Amino acid sequence: MADDKSGREKQARNADKRQRVRDIAAELERWDETEPEIDTAALAEFDSDLDSLDFPATGAEIVGRIGDREVEAADSMYTVEELVPETDALTFDSPSTLRVRVQRPTVAAAMKRVVEASEQLSSTDLSESQREAYEKTFRALKAIDADDDDEGIQAISDWIVDWIRDEEILPGSRAVRRQAAKFCRSNGYEIQNDNWLGI
Template identity: 60%
Template sequence: MADNKNGREAQARNEERRQRERAIAEELERADESEPPVDPTELAYFESELETLEFPATAAEVVATVGGHEIESVDGTYTVVDLLPDAEVESFDSPAEVRTRVQRPTIAGAMKRVVEAAGEHQSATFGTSQRDGYERTFRELRTIDADDDDEGIEVIADWIIERIHEKETLPGSRDVRRRAAEFCRSNGYSVRNDEWLGI
């Protein structure tokens, strides 16, 4: 590249993108996930698109800005609108937080459905720890049920949504874990008492 202002700016952008790709790749390696990987380059470009937003940003703002962006994983191609709820109740503090959410498409899609169902009922509000508990339960199901088309994640997401519609409130995190453990055991998956689902 030419040693002028444009060349230096291009080099700086390329270096920043490479650093972002390395950070994403390291994070994906550290995460003990069975979710099919999303290419770190894909996530780095996506994260750079998010820089047009002012953070903290709601999920609805993210969807409005980059909802049509496609993210390819080993399982298939998803748009951001498939993975994030078009809702004000969920917010993100940084582009990295959005990237972390969409790098697990199966779990993100299930959480989108739950958040949108909760948004239909004023009394069904999420606390951060409850949301994290639901997501961790989905991650555990993904690990256990990785070979069965994520049936467990769909079953538990459906169960949560049914409870929201019936009782107009979110089931507790322990109830969700208990239901997930019942699903696992009834389908021949072992769940030990010292595991997250082992209630």
């Protein structure tokens, strides 16, 4: 493509089109998510704490500034430090991305463990796409066993952390999904073939 005005305009249109496709795909993906565990009204005080942060902010910056701040879920209290990985490798672009993380404390706590375990690997970084796939697996487990103390999320986060420690590499997202499906089937949870875990 020529580097002239029409070429740049075409590139901009193509980039805009790709972004719209990604936004639509993300919206469709959210349709089957479980409801957030923390009510938006309960986050009002938390939102005032976000004003003290400059975004984008790393997980380490967030934990350093508001890590001891508590947020109340339906069944317990969590601190921000329990939900956000204390690392410079993970960046939150805006207050809304941090708010989304905190609204799903069970998934956030599991992802914190995985991200911090992956920091121990010297040769591999946890990519954004792999992190998203792990998180999608945790959300699918939350949707399946929402009433059972989140055993699935705990079991799979343990499995990933053990894998990282023993193998010294990250498990593939397909292997994580397969392990999650195995857990569900062995515990009597039905998985549809069109489900994320129907692998």
